[in-house]
Amino acid sequence: MSTRPLVAARPETIAEVTFDATLEERIVDLLRRYPTRRAAILPVLWLCQERYGWISPGVIRAVAQRLGESPAFVEGVVSFYTMYYTRPPARYVLQVCTTLSCAYCGGKELVEHLKGRLGISFGEKTPDGEFQLIGVQCLGACGGAPVVQINDDYFEQLDIKRLDGLLDELTGRR
C-alpha cells in the first residue's frame, strides 16, 4: 500500500504565510493557464494545502493578496467546497462513501465497524491525530462498492477484514 500520510498541518500559518520561491514559481506557472488571476484560486489553494497541510486563515489572506482578491472572497470560495481542510486534518483521513450503492453493498457495516474500532464519529479525529473519519457522498466508484478514500487513494470492494488490514498497515508504519 502506497498511501502517504498527509503533510503535517503547520499551526503557525494561522497568523501569517509568505510563499517561498518554489511555491511562487508554481503559482506563476498556474497563472499562465488562465486569462484571469481569480481562476487560479482553486489550484493555488490546492498547492497551499499540499504545502501547509491545511487552509489556515493566514493562507487565505496570503492567497487573497497574491491573487488580488479580498480575503472574504477567498474564504467564501474555500467554504463552498468540501475538500479544503479549514482545520488541521489527521495524518490519515478516511472518507467513507455513504451513498446508495455503497450503503447497500456493505458500506453501513463498514461505517459501524470504523466508528467502533477508532472510537470516533463522523467528523472527528482520534486523540493521537492519526485517523479522521468523514462520511462523504458518492465518490464515483460505485462498481467497487463499498469504497473508502484514504488521503488521495481509493480502496474499493472493501470488507471489514481488508479494511482492518489496511488500518493495521497504516498504524504499524508509525
Next chain:
Amino acid sequence: MEAVLLRARGVPDSRAIATYLAAGGYEGWKKALAMAPDAVTREVTDSELRGRGGAGFPTGRKWSFVPKDHPGPRYLICNADESEPGTFKDREIIEHDPHQVIEGIAIASYAVGAKTAYIYIRGEFVRWARILEEAIEEARRAGFLGKNGLGSGFDLDVWVHRGAGAYICGEETALLESLEGKRGFPRLKPPFPAVVGAFGKPTVVNNVETLACVPHIMTRGAHWFASIGRPRNTGPKLFSVSGHVNRPGVYELPLGVTFREIIHEHCGGIRGGRKLKAFFPGGTSAPIMTAAEVDVQADFDACAQAGTMLGSGGVIVLDETVDMVEAAANVAHFYAHESCGQCTPCREGADWCKDILDRMVEGHARAADPETLLRICRFSSSGMTICPLGDAYALPISSMVNKFREEFDRRIGTATPLPQKKLPVLPWAGPRPGFGV
C-alpha cells in the same frame, strides 16, 4: 458489440501514447485538421451523437451554437466532474485510455475554434487527474498539442483543473463559475455557455464520454456511428452498473439495449439469487423504475417515454430486501448535502425531504408525510430553480413515493409519535415573587 470506447481495457500498458498510436490513435485528429472546422461539426452532427453527461443534447448542434464571427478567444471544457451517484464510466475511460479523451478534446477544440481547453475533474480523482496530465504532456511532446500542432498552424493548450468537492460543479454553468475561481453557483440560462461561457467567452462543455466518441466518428465516419443503436439514439454507450448485481462494473453496449439485458445478462442477475425490486436507470437524479419496467430500452427517447431518463447511464440496482423509505432517505441526504443553496425550493425542499424521511425511518411517520413529500417535490421541479438540481431530488423522491406508496403508508400505521423534547426550565422562568403564583 465490439468494444469501441473501452477497447483498451485489458491491453497491457494501455495508457501509453505508443499503445494508443498502434491502435490507430490520433488518426482522427489528423483527419480533422485536413478538414474545415465546419465540416468536422457537420460530421459529428450527422453521427447524431448525443451528450453522454446526462442531458442527451445533440453534440454537433451544441458546437454549432458557438458564434462564428466572435473576435476574442473561445474555450472548450471537458467535464470530468463525474459525481452523479451510480456513475463511474468517465473514470474507466481515463484509467484505460486517456489519449482517447485528449484526441476528442483536440478535435472538438478545432471544430469550435478554441485554442485553450480545460479538463475540469472532480477533486477526489487525484490519480486520474495525474493520468490526464501525463497523457497531455506525452501528446504535447509528440507534437499533437501545443503551438502549431502537427504543423497545421492550429495552437491548442489543454490544462487539467481540479475541482474541490462539490456535486453541483458537474452542472455546466456551475462548472464555469468554479473554473473562474468562484463558488459553484449555477448561472441562469440564457445566455447559454456557447455564447457567454467561461470568462464571458463562447464555450462548449462536453462530457468525457462524449469527447471520447469523437475520434471514432472522425476515423470511421458518421454513418458507421449512426449504424450502432437506434435512430436518434446512436452509438455505443457506457453503462455503469452498481448495487445488488452479481457483476457490477462498466459495460459498453449499444444504446437501445433493454435494462433486462443489462441487469440479467451482462451483470449476471441479482446477488444471492434474490429478486429485482427497483432500479435507477441513470443515476439517482432519474425517476426510479420498478421490476415491471425492466424491459424498457436503455436509450434517451425510450427512457423519456417511460417517464424517466437515461441520464448518465448509471444503473443502480436494488433487490427485494431494500426498504424504499430508507433508500429515499439516503437519496435525500445526498441532495440536501449537495444543493448549492442558491434557490429556496431546492435548498429548503431537499432538507425538508431529508428530515421527513429520516423521521419516517426512525419510526415516527405522520399521516400527512407522503403527501407533504410530494408537495415539496412539486414545488421544486419543472423550472422552479435555476439549475436542474431542484428536479434532480424532486423527481426520484416523488417517483419513489408514488411507485412504492404502500411502503410509505405502512410506516404510518406502525409509527409512534415523535418523543417531545423537554425544554429546560430556566431559573428566571419559574414563579416570580410578588406575582401571586
